[in-house]
Amino acid sequence: xxxxxxxxxxxxxxxxxxxxxxxxxxxxxxxxxxxxxxxxxxxxxxxxxxxxxxxxxxxxxxxxxxxxxxxxxxxxxxxxxxxxxxxxxxxxxxxxxxxxxxxxxxxxxxxxxxxxxxxxxxxxxxxxxxxxxxxxxxxxxxxxxxxxxxxxxxxxxxxxxxxxxxxxxxxxxxxxxxxxxxxxxxxxxxxxxxxxxxxxxxxxxxxxxxxxxxxxxxxxxxxxxxxxxxxxxxxxxxxxxxxxxxxxxxxxxxxxxxxxxxxxxxxxxxxxxxxxxxxxxxxxxxxxxxxxxxxxxxxxxxxxxxxxxxxxxxxxxxxxxxxxxxxxxxxxxxxxxxxxxxxxxxxxxxxxxxxxxxxxxxxxxxxxxxxxxxxxxxxxxxxxxxxxxxxxxxxxxxxxxxxxxxxxxxxxxxxxxxxxxxxxxxxxxxxxxxxxxxxxxxxxxxxxxxxxxxxxxxxxxxxxxxxxxxxxxxxxxxxxxxxxxxxxxxxxxxxxxxxxxxxxxxxxxxxxxxxxxxxxxxxxxxxxxxxxxxxxxxxxxxxxxxxxxxxxxxxxxxxxxxxxxxxxxxxxxxxxxx
Ligand code: FES
Numbered sequence: 269x270x271x272x273x274x275x276x277x278x279x280x281x282x283x284x285x286x287x288x289x290x291x292x293x294x295x296x297x298x299x300x301x302x303x304x305x306x307x308x309x310x311x312x313x314x315x316x317x318x319x320x321x322x323x324x325x326x327x328x329x330x331x332x333x334x335x336x337x338x339x340x341x342x343x344x345x346x347x348x349x350x351x352x353x354x355x356x357x358x359x360x361x362x363x364x365x366x367x368x369x370x371x372x373x374x375x376x377x378x379x380x381x382x383x384x385x386x387x388x389x390x391x392x393x394x395x396x397x398x399x400x401x402x403x404x405x406x407x408x409x410x411x412x413x414x415x416x417x418x419x420x421x422x423x424x425x426x427x428x429x430x431x432x433x434x435x436x437x438x439x440x441x442x443x444x445x446x447x448x449x450x451x452x453x454x455x456x457x458x459x460x461x462x463x464x465x466x467x468x469x470x471x472x473x474x475x476x477x478x479x480x481x482x483x484x485x486x487x488x489x490x491x492x493x494x495x496x497x498x499x500x501x502x503x504x505x506x507x508x509x510x511x512x513x514x515x516x517x518x519x520x521x522x523x524x525x526x527x528x529x530x531x532x533x534x535x536x537x538x539x540x541x542x543x544x545x546x547x548x549x550x551x552x553x554x555x556x557x558x559x560x561x562x563x564x565x566x567x568x569x570x571x572x573x574x575x576x577x578x579x580x581x582x583x584x585x586x587x588x589x590x591x592x593x594x595x596x597x598x599x600x601x602x603x604x605x606x607x608x609x610x611x612x613x614x615x616x617x618x619x620x621x622x623x624x625x626x627x628x629x630x631x632x633x634x635x636x637x638x639x640x641x642x643x644x645x646x647x648x649x650x651x652x653x654x655x656x657x658x659x660x661x662x663x664x665x666x667x668x669x670x671x672x673x674x675x676x677x678x679x680x681x682x683x684x685x686x687x688x689x690x691x692x693x694x695x696x697x698x699x700x701x702x703x704x705x706x707x708x709x710x711x712x713x714x715x716x717x718x719x720x721x722x723x724x725x726x727x728x729x730x731x732x733x734x735x736x737x738x739x740x741x742x743x744x745x746x747x748x749x750x751x752x753x754x755x756x757x758x759x760x761x762x763x764x765x766x767x768x769x770x771x772x773x774x775x776x777x778x779x780x781x782x783x784x785x786x787x788x789x790x791x792x793x794x795x796x797x798x799x800x801x802x803x804x805x806x807x808x809x810x811x812x813x814x815x816x817x818x819x820x821x822x823x824x825x826x827x828x829x830x831x832x833x834x835x836x837x838x839x840x841x842x843x844x845x846x
Pocket of ligand 1: 318392468
């Protein structure tokens with residue numbers, strides 16, 4: 269039976285024990301529990317959205333697992349916001365800041381409760397990275413349980429398709445009845461929206477990082493398999509405690525690189541390039557956009573899931589989930605990286621192979637007349653030859669910018685467009701609706717970075733461009749804000765330094781010429797007043813304009829947004845709070 273760590277039985281602890289123990293016994297613990305490893309179960313369960321609505325049930329099963337393995341569990345809650353509900357409104361400015369709040373709430377619960385180890389349970393965009401950040405920060409034995417995925421709706425409808433259906437309905441290309449039907453059933457179960465947005469990307473990466481049990485990411489929410497994983501997660505945290513296998517021994521440089529390889533191969537959300545550096549920062553690990561670029565230039569996309577591919581994300585687990593993806597990627601991975609099983613990535617894969625996992629799991633796909641190869645392709649016959657993401661640098665983005673290369677039409681991979689500049693997304697959206705944005709325009713939306721207004725996603729602008737057959741092939745979006753994982757089209761985000769920090773994006777004017785060259789990783793101002801200029805002249809123009817920038821006054825902030833915008837790191841470092 270595992271016991272609490274000796275150094276926790278310190279003079280301090282003995283002094284506070286009479287009152288503190290009485291309080292713990294008041295939560296239902298027994299006297300024997302006081303001598304067992306104190307295990308925090310941090311859960312983002314709540315009625316906030318489908319990603320979190322079922323998680324308290326899983327937390328209770330994980331608690332059974334902790335008790336079974338000889339620990340003393342204590343469930344603490346802090347639910348997360350829904351980006352989908354906040355999208356397109358001022359509320360979206362809270363999204364990235366909410367990651368910090370959730371990480372701090374976890375830190376608070378773990379430290380204030382003197383816990384020896386922790387289980388984290390969450391499923392959505394910000395809660396998953398927040399819990400991984402907290403695990404890294406706390407440096408205690410910790411394990412993550414991904415919240416699982418939603419089933420697709422009728423005709424494989426996923427949430428990211430509802431906006432397109434709405435546009436069709438407005439164009440009278442879909443009946444009101446049909447539109448209403450799909451909207452009503454787009455989110456038919458609990459779990460993460462069934463396309464490869466940020467939430468599913470981060471669930472997959474939690475497993476790729478070694479922090480979640482093999483095969484646990486993207487299980488269908490509500491399947492009994494999830495309850496089994498929750499119970500095993502409860503058992504496993506006690507084993508971590510026994511081995512003193514703390515989060516920093518798992519979240520290593522190799523683990524971050526493994527996550528980047530998987531991110532490239534699944535064509536995951538660009539938001540992961542905010543979350544992985546924030547996790548790396550907690551452990552003083554290196555993270556550079558140069559490494560991201562190199563990995564994406566050599567790792568192919570092998571996951572055939574929406575929005576890059578064709579199938580809903582609810583098919584991934586049936587194809588063998590993250591183990592099937594990592595098995596295909598073996599040659600690119602650090603197979604000796606340690607995981608929460610106490611074994612390495614390579615040993616976990618070998619174990620699953622021995623158990624027949626890779627043969628058996630895809631049998632679920634037979635229900636849909638699909639095979640594993642339809643969802644997870646071999647690296648020798650990939651969906652795309654290079655990784656899903658690209659990093660661009662240039663005189664507009666000296667510290668880098670990112671884009672989802674796999675979601676860009678061929679003709680937009682090399683593009684020179686005329687700048688149309690907006691300082692907020694609502695004006696840009698109106699301009700698109702009023703047909704002021706024309707083929708060949710480069711739409712610039714700035715003052716959207718973390719230090720200006722929390723870095724909201726520009727989903728509705730990207731959706732308005734992507735759902736227009738002509739604009740999606742002829743207009744690019746450039747912003748110091750970010751994008752939803754479901755965004756499609758030629759969108760360059762995270763432009764750094766951001767406008768509010770005096771970055772060159774603040775100096776762009778209408779009719780400037782902007783070059784996007786994805787293959788060569790360039791984002792440059794190449795002309796002014798509609799005319800190309802020499803490099804020396806562009807340097808002079810930028811210098812001059814930056815010296816004479818008109819003052820930009822961000823809206824007055826109070827509370828959380830004031831705290832976040834005043835204290836966050838730039839986007840290329842992860843936007844964490846310093
Ligand atoms: Fe979390 Fe849709 S509610 S991804």
